[in-house]
Amino acid sequence: NAGVTQTPKFQVLKTGQSMTLQCAQDMNHEYMSWYRQDPGMGLRLIHYSVGAGITDQGEVPNGYNVSRSTTEDFPLRLLSAAPSQTSVYFCASSSSPGGYNEQFFGPGTRLTVL
């Protein structure tokens, strides 16, 4: 199993550009989520999904869109990048919303918006 994979590892964008951060998992997990990690802020939840076709907003959703057309993939879209979106982005998955199921994290994508 590859676990949770993210592409790209690094990305530099100009203000106003759009891009999609890819996330995939091969563990047949229902629950997937996106976080951003900023110095002094910890990890903050952007969007999450409890299954294919179902998404919801987390703590900091503004400026980001998500979709979940398959169980495996959960892309994060930045429609018009802003310098405030410079961050490290982590995707995570777990087997189900309930219980004490562990979240598995991807390696992260480091995004810089100029």
Added chain:
Amino acid sequence: AQRVTQPEKLLSVFKGAPVELKCNYSYSGSPELFWYVQYSRQRLQLLLRHISRESIKGFTADLNKGETSFHLKKPFAQEEDSAMYYCALRGPGNQFYFGTGTSLTVIP
């Protein structure tokens, strides 16, 4: 509102000394608490969860509902324990709330 507080951004201890990483939470329901760790150049991974009452790599954490705390402890720190540690709370809708993290350095 759900909140997780880790008051120490940086913590340094000598090898062999006890270590305690503090975590306090705010949650109106019955909390589900976790400790995650991120070693250098590795991805974030689960260290332990309070429901399991387990000891992982010598670390333990006890949930104290009266003090709303979930401090992580290890009696004898090792150099390989140097890492970033995050306390996390699972809230409604399976949303996770992470603390700001504590960077632990174990001095040889």
